[in-house]
Structures are given as C-alpha cells and as structure tokens.
Amino acid sequence: MTECAKSAITQGSEVVLHFDLKLADGSAADSTRVNDKPAKLVMGDGSLTASFEACLLGLITGDKKSFTLEADDAFGMPNPDNIHHLERSKFGSDTPAEEGMIIAFAQPDGSELPGIVRDVTGDSVTVDFNHPLAGQVITFDVEILSVS
Template sequence: MSEEVTAKDSIVNRISAQSIVELHFALKLDDGSVVDSTFEKQPAKFTMGDGSLLPGFEQVLIGLPEGVRQAFLIKPEQGFGMPNPNNVQKVKREQFAQDIELTEGFMVSFADANKAELPGIIKSFDEQWVWVDFNHPLAGKTLTFDVQIISVRQPDQMSD
C-alpha cells in the first residue's frame, strides 16, 4: 500500500524553482479584509522566479502539489518589507494642482526621474508643505496568502 501511495505521489506535479504555475490567490489583512484576489476571476499564471511574485511568496509555494489549497502567514520581512521613514517626502504644497482637495490617505501620483509613475499617500499637510508616503501600502503588514494550486508544469513538460 505504501508503495502505491509513493508511486502516485511521484506522478503529482509539485512546484519547484522553475515551475510554470497556475493558481488562484487572495491576499488578506489581519482583520480578514481582502486586498487582492483572483478567486472570482481568471487565475494567475507565472513562472517561478520571473519576478511576478515576491520571493517570500514564492518560497512558501515550493513543494506544493497541484490541487492543494492552503493559507500562509507572510510577515512583512517576507512580503512588502517594513516602512522606511526615508520614503516619506516633504513636498511644497504649490506643486499640487489648485483644484486638488488634499486629504490624509489620498493617493497621488508623481513621475520619477525616468518618467515612471510613483504613487504616494498623503500622510499630512499644512499651509506650505505636504508629507507624502512613498512606501508600499502593504509595507509593515502581516498578510495571509491564501492559494489554490490549479496546475504545475515544468519547462520540459510544455509539449504535454
């Protein structure tokens, strides 16, 4: 009986470092609120190591077989990191359009030196200055990463 289980188990595709993975996922905060989810739409498909997922999220997937659904607690250090106080910048209020009503928590977008979009959250403001937090909104947060593995393929199985 144990030989049969071992033989079957070797047939099941498990996630490894170069696997092509299709999965559903949900990211949840400590209070249970869902930040992002694919469960109600198309599953995510990616190759492990391609940068689609942060390394801390990929690490918990290694070894999981097709068909499994599991939830993992992702600490900030394995997720989006800890907030960096240097990422809170003081910007002259005059750099904001006159018609923008500034409120704490409002998301604004700037262009960096390479003209790439750089989103920030207004942390506070006064008559002359606006403090904008450019940390990732999930920095410092412990997340629950709920995954359902739909399929796992290895690069050499792509013709199957």
Template sequence: MRSLLCHMLIQLQDGSTAENTRASNKPVRLNLGDNSLSPAFEAQLADLKSGDKHSFTLAPQDAFGEVNPDNVYHMDRARFPADMTLEPGVIVGFSGANGTEIPGIVREVAGDSVTVDMNHPLAGQTLTFQLEVLQELADD
C-alpha cells in the same frame, strides 16, 4: 522560470481582506525565480501544482517589507496639478526612474506641504495568504 496562475486572498491580522482576486475575477501570475517575490514567499510556492490550495502567514519582512521612513516625502503643493484633490488616503502616481509608475499615498496635507508615503500599502503588515493554483505556466 516557472509561473503559477492563482486566485489569491490576502488578509490582515484583524481578519479584514486586503486583496481578493476572486472578487475581481482576475487571477494573479506569480513568477518563481525572477526575484519578484521574497524568498520566504517563493518557498511557500515551490511544491504547488494545478489544483492545490495553500494558506500561509508571513511576517512583514517576508511579505511587502517593513515601513521605511525614507520612503515618506514632504512635497510642495505646487508639484501637483492645481485641480487635483489632495487629502489623506488619495493615491497619486509618480514616474519611477525606469518609466514605471510608482503609487504614493497622501498621508497629510498641511498648508502647502503634502506628505506622501511611497511604501507599499501593505508594508509593515503580517499577512495571511490563501492561494488556489489554477494553472502552472511553462517558461516564456
């Protein structure tokens, strides 16, 4: 497996920034060949090496996927801590089946019903990625 340590800028179609690793000074590690990236995303990385800069645009199905309505849940307010502020835009962590934390975004609160969207926040978006490869990392 090959990995690239990159600075990455992700922009939405309107030009706004969704993610910028330079702002946080925390480059991202992209692992090729472990199925963590879509085939289309991975194909864009295949020939990159240290020092390369590359920009590309991906449709939703090749980036973070389409919005899946089955990933929107209506939950009872009692399932959340009593002191938790629940309002649209709040991100809530849930335990996944394998012990990982899955973020959900509160979309609506109506009485005792809380609508939580478990889709990736960038699902359904056409995105432009600007990468700068800082380092090629050897197999672990």
C-alpha cells in the same frame, strides 16, 4: 511520468493562481477572486518575495494552501526614507492633494511610483512611498490553477 501527472512548482515554473490576502485582524487586503482575474507569474522573476515563493514550491495544480508571513517576509517594514514632504504647488487642479489619495508619480526612467498622501498641512503634503502593506503580517490563501 503519466500523461495526467501534475507538475510541482519549481524555480522557473509559470504559475496561474488565485490568492486572497488578509491582514492580522482578518480584514481583506487584496483578492484575485473579486474580478475573477487569476494572477500569473514565473517563479524566480522577482515579482514575489523569496519567502512567498518558498511557500509555493512543491504545490501542484488544484492545491489550496494558507500561510502567514511576518511583515519582514511579506512586504517589508516601512522605511522612513520613503516618506517625502512635497510642496502643495506640485499638485495640479486635476490631481489635488487630499489625505488618503493614492497618486502615481512619474519617475525619471518613465515608470510610475504610487504614493499615498498621508497629510496635507498648509503648503506641505506628506507622501508615503512605502508599500501600502509594509509593516503588516499577511495571511495568503492560494489556489493553484495551473503549473507549466
């Protein structure tokens, strides 16, 4: 291997990349380019779905690729068990329950879980803990910045 040969992405590779996520209608869902902050990940660490990782395998620094994943392979399908009805009294004046808000809820282990307020009716607040892109077909445009 010559000194300037580029490594291909394999399991365990550390990858720095830019990505753009688009919905089926072409609208932008997320992008690392907005704030020019590339994503850094280790292949196989669980931060990406197996399907997304499979699309990155074999790419090298400088590669640009676009691929589309069905909902099951991207962020999964919405799970009705992840929709909860909470009492409005659980929300304080510093975090009022308003439809469309994303609120971080503390978990018993100290981590936070974001939930989207879907509905506020009387004393009941419906909070959806599914990933915001669950159920969506996603197109990923990636640019590999480095592989190590």
